[in-house]
Amino acid sequence: MSMFLDQTTIDVKAGNGGNGMVAFRREKFVPNGGPAGGDGGRGGDVILIVDEGLRTLMDFRYNRRFKASAGENGMHKNMHGRSSQDLYVKVPQGTIVRDKDTGELLGDLVEEGQMLTVAKGGRGGRGNVHFATPKNPAPELAENGEPGIERKIELELRVLADVGLVGFPSVGKSTLLSVISAAKPKIGAYHFTTIVPNLGMVSTSNGANFVIADLPGLIEGASQGIGLGIQFLRHIERTRVILHVVDMSGMEGRDPYEDYLTINQELSSYDLRLLERPQIIVANKIDMPGAEDQLKEFKEKLAQQYANENSEMPLIFPTSGVTNQGIDPLVNATADLLEKAPVFPLDEKVAESEDVVQYGYTPEESSFEIQRDPDATWVLTGRKLEKQFEMTDFEHEEGIRRFTRQLRKMGVDEALRQRGAQNGDLVRIRDFVFEFVE
Numbered sequence: 001m002s003m004f005l006d007q008t009t010i011d012v013k014a015g016n017g018g019n020g021m022v023a024f025r026r027e028k029f030v031p032n033g034g035p036a037g038g039d040g041g042r043g044g045d046v047i048l049i050v051d052e053g054l055r056t057l058m059d060f061r062y063n064r065r066f067k068a069s070a071g072e073n074g075m076h077k078n079m080h081g082r083s084s085q086d087l088y089v090k091v092p093q094g095t096i097v098r099d100k101d102t103g104e105l106l107g108d109l110v111e112e113g114q115m116l117t118v119a120k121g122g123r124g125g126r127g128n129v130h131f132a133t134p135k136n137p138a139p140e141l142a143e144n145g146e147p148g149i150e151r152k153i154e155l156e157l158r159v160l161a162d163v164g165l166v167g168f169p170s171v172g173k174s175t176l177l178s179v180i181s182a183a184k185p186k187i188g189a190y191h192f193t194t195i196v197p198n199l200g201m202v203s204t205s206n207g208a209n210f211v212i213a214d215l216p217g218l219i220e221g222a223s224q225g226i227g228l229g230i231q232f233l234r235h236i237e238r239t240r241v242i243l244h245v246v247d248m249s250g251m252e253g254r255d256p257y258e259d260y261l262t263i264n265q266e267l268s269s270y271d272l273r274l275l276e277r278p279q280i281i282v283a284n285k286i287d288m289p290g291a292e293d294q295l296k297e298f299k300e301k302l303a304q305q306y307a308n309e310n311s312e313m314p315l316i317f318p319t320s321g322v323t324n325q326g327i328d329p330l331v332n333a334t335a336d337l338l339e340k341a342p343v344f345p346l347d348e349k350v351a352e353s354e355d356v357v358q359y360g361y362t363p364e365e366s367s368f369e370i371q372r373d374p375d376a377t378w379v380l381t382g383r384k385l386e387k388q389f390e391m392t393d394f395e396h397e398e399g400i401r402r403f404t405r406q407l408r409k410m411g412v413d414e415a416l417r418q419r420g421a422q423n424g425d426l427v428r429i430r431d432f433v434f435e436f437v438e
Contacts, residue, residue: 007156008060009100012089012119015043017145018071018081020125022396024138025077035132035139040124041071041081043148047088048107050114054092056201057157058209068119071145074127081124088115092157100152118153122146125391131398141398144391161213162338163202165282166267167245168259172284175321176245177214180331205328208335213239240341241334242267242279248295248318249288256283256294257301278337279314282330287320367410370419377426378416378436385410389429 018040025033046068066089072081097106097116107116125143132139165173181200203209244263246256260281268275281302283295295318306313315333319326368382388406393399407413416427416436423438 007154008057009064009152009154010060010089011065011150012046012153013065013067013150014046014119014121014148015068015070015084015087016148017041017043017122017124018073019144019393020127020130020142021074021076022128022140022142022393023076034137035128036076036078037127037129037142038074038077038079038081039127039130040074040143040145041083042124043071043121043145044068044084045086045117045121046119047086048091048095048097048109048116048118049088050093050095050109050112051090052093052112054090055162056092056209056211057095057155058201058203059090060155068121068148070148071121071124073145074124074142078127078129080127083124084121086121091155094157096156098154098156100154106153119149119151122148125393139398140396141402142393142396144393147387147390161239162210163212163241163243163334164239165212165214165243165245166263167282167284168247168254168263171245171247171259172321173214173245176282176284176319177212179321179324179327181212202331202334204331204335206332206335208338210335210338212243212334240277241337242277243282243330243334244279244314245282245284246298247285248283248291248298249285250290250294251285251288256298260298260302278341280330280334280337281314281316283316283318285320285322286318286325287323368412368415370412370415372419373428377428377433378419378421380412380427380429385412385429389432394432 020039021037023035023037025036027033046066066087068087069084071084074081091109093110093112095109097109097118098104099106106118109116123146125145128139128142131141165177167173177200181202200212200214201209202212244260246260247254248256250256264275283291283298285291286295295316299316302313302316317326317330317333319330321327368380368385371379371381373379385407388403388410392403394403416425417438421427421436423436425436426433427436
């Protein structure tokens with residue numbers, strides 16, 4: 001099954017947790033109160049959610065940064081900060097999600113309403129009420145909130161086209177496609193010029209967007225498997241509107257009305273339901289000499305046919321891919337028709353062959369790394385270490401003492417010693433500098 005890939009990269013940042021509070025009770029008749037600092041609230045997650053109203057990734061062209069809000073800080077009197085709302089980002093069905101830096105597959109979003117958390121919010125920092133011990137009943141120590149996860153996410157959309165272009169070879173489908181969308185099909189001046197479906201994203205002047213496929217020229221007998229027909233007919237199964245392109249120039253001595261009947265016959269012999277799709281007739285190459293007369297005759301024959309069948313005649317748009325005549329009205333009418341057209345279910349055989357997997361996200365945390373600056377300062381980096389750093393409240397002496405204990409526990413002191421660090425050497429974490437003490 002040929003599919004169209006539309007890709008974009010977005011930045012997501014979950015909310016930081018709120019900071020814990022250092023506070024003490026000040027109550028009448030309670031000597032020395034006790035710790036009463038509340039915890040910070042949880043930061044918001046960034047969650048992708050499938051919205052079947054979306055057909056493309058066009059919306060991400062202008063907005064590529066999604067940031068959830070931070071949790072509220074803890075307050076006096078043991079009051080906890082509020083947790084933040086999660087941020088939901090809508091994506092179309094069929095979106096594959098990868099971590100841009102590692103290439104890891106995070107999820108495959110296929111069902112309406114399916115959700116995937118791509119960045120976890122930080123937990124709130126603990127207030128000083130948590131750090132009270134019999135030895136230290138009134139600690140001046142609280143945690144800052146945990147930083148929210150920040151990462152680049154690659155979204156890739158596997159699209160089956162909404163709109164299919166059908167018609168005989170060389171009726172101008174590829175040219176039409178290149179005019180109405182950003183697709184760059186290879187165009188040749190001979191029969192059966194398109195070997196694989198060309199797909200393009202179309203943005204209309206009234207704000208809609210959809211995916212259009214130029215389905216290779218169907219030749220008579222394609223439904224019996226002659227030529228390349230059958231796999232492309234399968235592609236049409238998913239399209240919801242068919243643009244039937246008819247060459248009005250009659251250049252090759254063919255009759256436009258006969259061509260129209262032949263292609264419809266072809267669609268019905270493959271699967272009768274293809275004819276249930278709403279069709280728009282694109283009377284193409286209208287700039288050619290004699291095309292206007294052909295169109296007039298075509299309309300008369302068509303009107304006669306639909307009157308006999310007592311059914312509604314499809315819309316006809318005279319166009320020219322060369323002079324751009326009639327393109328805008330055609331595109332807007334197609335978008336309007338798509339609004340009303342039913343969505344056809346995925347072919348069971350195709351659906352089964354698609355592996356649908358949902359992946360959780362557990363980042364590997366490296367504890368720390370040591371480098372040395374040209375000015376002989378030791379520089380510490382690493383996700384886990386920097387997280388502890390961000391969660392430390394350096395305003396209070398006790399916070400700093402706790403941080404040095406955490407570093408020792410992680411093995412930082414030992415590692416620095418092995419690398420040759422001396423008493424009094426400077427050590428830097430981000431922009432915080434302190435002395436190494438043996």
